[in-house]
Amino acid sequence: MAFLKNRWAIYAMLFACWGLVASFLAGYYWLQYKDIVDRISGVLISVNIGVDYGNDTRTLYNNTKTVTGATLFDVTKQVSNVTYQVGVWGTEVVSINNVSKQGSFGWTYWIWNSTGRSWSIVWENADKYRVTNEETFVWYYQNDFNPPP
Amino acid sequence: MSSRKVAIIAILVALAIATNYAMMPLYNIKLMDIIVFLGGFGFGPFVGALIGIMSWTVYGTLNPLGFSIHIWLATMLSESIYGVAGGLIKKSFAEHFSGFKREQSSVYVFFGVLGFLLTLTYDVITNIVFGYVYTLSILVAVIVGFVPFGLVHVISNAFFFGLGCVPAINALLNVIGVENFGVPEK
Numbered sequence: 253m254a255f256l257k258n259r260w261a262i263y264a265m266l267f268a269c270w271g272l273v274a275s276f277l278a279g280y281y282w283l284q285y286k287d288i289v290d291r292i293s294g295v296l297i298s299v300n301i302g303v304d305y306g307n308d309t310r311t312l313y314n315n316t317k318t319v320t321g322a323t324l325f326d327v328t329k330q331v332s333n334v335t336y337q338v339g340v341w342g343t344e345v346v347s348i349n350n351v352s353k354q355g356s357f358g359w360t361y362w363i364w365n366s367t368g369r370s371w372s373i374v375w376e377n378a379d380k381y382r383v384t385n386e387e388t389f390v391w392y393y394q395n396d397f398n399p400p401p
Numbered sequence: 402m403s404s405r406k407v408a409i410i411a412i413l414v415a416l417a418i419a420t421n422y423a424m425m426p427l428y429n430i431k432l433m434d435i436i437v438f439l440g441g442f443g444f445g446p447f448v449g450a451l452i453g454i455m456s457w458t459v460y461g462t463l464n465p466l467g468f469s470i471h472i473w474l475a476t477m478l479s480e481s482i483y484g485v486a487g488g489l490i491k492k493s494f495a496e497h498f499s500g501f502k503r504e505q506s507s508v509y510v511f512f513g514v515l516g517f518l519l520t521l522t523y524d525v526i527t528n529i530v531f532g533y534v535y536t537l538s539i540l541v542a543v544i545v546g547f548v549p550f551g552l553v554h555v556i557s558n559a560f561f562f563g564l565g566c567v568p569a570i571n572a573l574l575n576v577i578g579v580e581n582f583g584v585p586e587k
Contacts, residue, residue, distance in 0.1 A: 273552070276548065
């Protein structure tokens with residue numbers, strides 16, 4: 253047991269003990285985190301949703317909380333009253349907050365492009381587009397494909 | 402083996418069992434482990450292992466927390482690790498020390514670390530068996546079993562071993578006699 257006379261051997265033993273405890277604690281909290289993520293099926297994120305009725309009225313639902321993996325359709329249903337139909341082109345939004353598509357008027361959705369500082373249309377069904385953290389969308393009721401004001 | 406040694410061994414077994422029952426409200430804090438270790442240190446690895454096995458034979462069978470044969474066998478055999486380690490450590494120390502008259506802090510730290518590592522080994526083995534018996538993921542059983550009860554067990558034993566081994570071994574030497582301990586006298 254001559255190594256006991258070497259203080260660095262003592263420090264090494266204590267450091268090894270600390271390493272083992274820290275590893276187990278890290279593993280424990282990783283399991284806890286994984287359990288929470290599995291239960292809520294994703295990490296919590298927030299997005300901004302706007303509904304523009306095309307008559308200069310707009311309802312904003314900023315900082316809407318959702319989880320990763322949610323689609324724009326899921327989030328829109330979460331904040332507003334949505335009716336929809338499923339056809340050959342996928343899920344189509346028919347009405348939002350009782351404002352239904354009529355004739356050539358319907359709902360399009362736009363995403364805010366922070367780089368270009370403009371609205372960009374998304375050529376993808378809302379139930380296919382997975383939102384990411386701090387994205388901003390607006391549903392625009394119109395009879396064309398012009399960006400919302 | 403002399404009748405005196407047999408009596409001391411029986412007392413160590415009784416002490417291990419009694420302290421376990423007495424400290425039952427303090428979940429996972431127990432003196433049994435250091436007692437088994439001391440038994441091995443004083444009488445060799447085989448006797449030390451036997452002390453651990455005999456202690457768990459009684460405590461594991463008449464346990465208010467319940468009985469599971471797989472876990473009982475695992476704890477019984479894992480407890481013997483302390484006794485075996487005590488016996489092996491004795492052989493190493495006997496060559497270099499005359500008892501534990503030396504007041505070296507490094508010896509206390511060494512025993513604390515030894516208690517830590519032995520307890521960690523014991524907990525990992527028993528948690529693996531627990532996970533197997535209750536069909537849990539072994540990794541989950543080992544990690545979740547460590548926090549918080551395993552951590553309490555490990556830290557308490559590091560504390561008991563670190564502070565208690567040297568005075569307890571000195572006391573044991575006084576009882577069984579240094580000449581019977583196999584340590585060369587100064």
